[in-house]
Amino acid sequence: MASATRPATVRERVADSDRSVGRLLLVAAGALFWGWLVVSWVNRWLGGVLVPVGQPLVPAGAVEATLAAIPGLAAYASDAAFVVELTPELARGTWLTVVITAVSLAVGFVLAVPLAVARVYGRFSAWVSLGYTELLRGTPLLAQLFVLYYGLNLASYVPGALSGVFARDVVWVAILGFTLNGAAYQAEYIRGALESVEEGQITAGRAIGLSKLETIYYVVLPQGLRYAIPSWTNEFVYLIKYSSLAGFITVPELYYRADQIASETFRYTLIFVVTGVTYLALVLTASKLMERVEDRVAIPGIGSGSEE
Amino acid sequence: MSDDEFLRVSDVSKWYGEEKVLEEVSFEMDRGDVTVLIGPSGSGKSTMLRCVNRLAEAQEGSILLDGEEVLSPDLDVDELRREVGMVFQGFNLFAHLTAVGNVALGPRRVLGLSETAARERAEAQLERVGLGEQFDSYPAELSGGQQQRVGIARALAMEPKLMLFDEPTSALDPELIGEVLEVMHGLVDEGMTMLVVTHEMSFAREVADEIVFLDDGRVVERGPPEQLFDHPEEERTGRFLERIASHD
Ligand SMILES: Nc1ncnc2c1ncn2[C@@H]1O[C@H](COP(=O)(O)OP(=O)(O)OP(=O)(O)O)[C@@H](O)[C@H]1O
Ligand SMILES: [Mg+2]
Numbered sequence: 001m002a003s004a005t006r007p008a009t010v011r012e013r014v015a016d017s018d019r020s021v022g023r024l025l026l027v028a029a030g031a032l033f034w035g036w037l038v039v040s041w042v043n044r045w046l047g048g049v050l051v052p053v054g055q056p057l058v059p060a061g062a063v064e065a066t067l068a069a070i071p072g073l074a075a076y077a078s079d080a081a082f083v084v085e086l087t088p089e090l091a092r093g094t095w096l097t098v099v100i101t102a103v104s105l106a107v108g109f110v111l112a113v114p115l116a117v118a119r120v121y122g123r124f125s126a127w128v129s130l131g132y133t134e135l136l137r138g139t140p141l142l143a144q145l146f147v148l149y150y151g152l153n154l155a156s157y158v159p160g161a162l163s164g165v166f167a168r169d170v171v172w173v174a175i176l177g178f179t180l181n182g183a184a185y186q187a188e189y190i191r192g193a194l195e196s197v198e199e200g201q202i203t204a205g206r207a208i209g210l211s212k213l214e215t216i217y218y219v220v221l222p223q224g225l226r227y228a229i230p231s232w233t234n235e236f237v238y239l240i241k242y243s244s245l246a247g248f249i250t251v252p253e254l255y256y257r258a259d260q261i262a263s264e265t266f267r268y269t270l271i272f273v274v275t276g277v278t279y280l281a282l283v284l285t286a287s288k289l290m291e292r293v294e295d296r297v298a299i300p301g302i303g304s305g306s307e308e
Numbered sequence: 309m310s311d312d313e314f315l316r317v318s319d320v321s322k323w324y325g326e327e328k329v330l331e332e333v334s335f336e337m338d339r340g341d342v343t344v345l346i347g348p349s350g351s352g353k354s355t356m357l358r359c360v361n362r363l364a365e366a367q368e369g370s371i372l373l374d375g376e377e378v379l380s381p382d383l384d385v386d387e388l389r390r391e392v393g394m395v396f397q398g399f400n401l402f403a404h405l406t407a408v409g410n411v412a413l414g415p416r417r418v419l420g421l422s423e424t425a426a427r428e429r430a431e432a433q434l435e436r437v438g439l440g441e442q443f444d445s446y447p448a449e450l451s452g453g454q455q456q457r458v459g460i461a462r463a464l465a466m467e468p469k470l471m472l473f474d475e476p477t478s479a480l481d482p483e484l485i486g487e488v489l490e491v492m493h494g495l496v497d498e499g500m501t502m503l504v505v506t507h508e509m510s511f512a513r514e515v516a517d518e519i520v521f522l523d524d525g526r527v528v529e530r531g532p533p534e535q536l537f538d539h540p541e542e543e544r545t546g547r548f549l550e551r552i553a554s555h556d
Pocket of ligand 2: 475
């Protein structure tokens with residue numbers, strides 16, 4: 001912050017402009033990525049208003065012809081056309097990846113807060129919470145998904161209201177699995193953050209007549225949840241990537257679709273590079289989003305806001 | 309026992325595990341009195357204060373506040389704390405709330421005032437402690453002296469009938485102590501009943517009706533400041549006062 005008070009050196013200005021060019025590129029790439037996704041989804045939901053369902057937004061043939069005409073890029077023309085052909089499937093898979101991640105994360109959070117509070121402030125409930133988090137963090141996520149899907153056959157018990165929301169009910173099983181598992185991890189991060197709120201503030205809350213729960217709600221959580229944002233962002237990023245495990249219980253999310261196409265076409269490298277880039281774009285979006293959230297809720301003296 | 313008796317602490321004993329930290333402590337205060345607790349570190353001063361608003365639980369004895377038994381198991385502890393304000397050595401401000409937010413929280417959530425009424429009350433209390441300019445500052449943006457004044461305003465906003473101060477100036481740089489003592493002086497002038505733990509002997513001498521000297525969990529000696537400071541009867545009191553004086 002100190003640099004704001006003196007004129008920037010030339011080097012700083014160059015660095016700043018480099019940074020802003022880089023930033024512009026990132027924003028442009030992000031806009032292109034999300035634009036492609038959203039238009040693809042909308043096109044599919046509306047039954048192919050722009051292009052027939054299953055067709056890329058830009059004709060692969062046109063891309064190939066354009067690139068072939070540019071010297072130096074001609075060699076990549078057919079690969080590019082192949083990737084363009086893939087995009088409708090990728091967009092479909094990404095939809096499920098995004099939905100599974102977002103819903104599991106949100107519901108997991110709602111479970112994680114009371115779990116963390118119970119762990120820090122409860123007596124009996126602290127043990128229940130501890131047991132839950134250790135069980136879910138201590139066993140493989142894939143095994144948990146298998147238990148829910150193969151073991152308990154939950155896909156056939158999806159309640160009527162939820163059934164049919166997705167083309168396949170197994171998506172709900174994946175969401176349940178990631179929610180239960182993510183809640184345990186989120187609870188652990190939030191617990192750590194709650195513990196970093198000074199004891200004295202709790203005493204002060206009690207001293208003005210707030211009950212223990214009120215003190216937790218009005219004093220501890222608003223601070224603890226702010227402290228938790230950075231580690232919570234990690235969980236967000238992990239979940240985006242771990243959501244690919246849903247493919248193992250036949251949820252046709254991004255990884256699953258990529259794997260299927262790869263095994264049909266044998267173009268593993270190209271397909272998984274493109275898939276990897278898609279995950280990367282989701283992850284970058286998530287961390288940028290959380291950076292924004294962190295800035296928005298920053299309070300002087302709390303969390304990252306306390307460093308000058 | 310005077311007609312106006314307001315707080316009567318009788319034979320209060322408290323253990324932490326095996327350790328007896330208060331041993332049959334007794335003193336009483338009239339309405340509007342200022343009593344100052346002094347004593348070496350670990351003598352049980354904070355514990356005594358905390359027993360009065362039940363932040364700590366005394367195991368034996370009786371504490372009558374305005375005729376009500378504080379130590380009764382049936383007592384509504386939150387109700388008690390509404391009526392007894394407390395100011396802490398470390399300020400203990402709510403770090404995520406502005407000065408107004410800190411002061412308004414109790415009136416809003418405990419007394420159930422509306423958002424606007426709570427804010428108005430908070431602003432009035434902050435004006436009272438001389439912080440009319442700092443309504444929207446966060447604790448991290450305030451000096452120690454200002455933070456402690458917010459702490460006092462926070463307690464006052466509940467309109468308590470008794471104020472407990474636990475070394476309110478001990479964490480402050482010397483140049484900031486004055487502003488806090490000034491606010492406390494103001495409260496004394498308004499007739500607030502105050503039970504104060506402090507090492508500020510000149511303040512104690514000026515405002516206290518009675519000084520209670522605690523050592524090792526016991527009341528060694530108590531009396532008006534002139535008597536206790538100038539003619540202590542107990543040798544231990546004298547030694548403690550000498551030690552304090554040589555520190556100043
Ligand atoms: N929560 C607690 N658990 C166990 N022991 C405690 C606790 N609080 C205080 N004690 C012990 O009780 C005794 C009295 O402590 P207290 O804090 O009341 O002393 P004090 O007179 O306020 O000291 P100081 O001047 O250092 O603040 C000390 O021996 C202390 O170690
Ligand atoms: Mg103390």
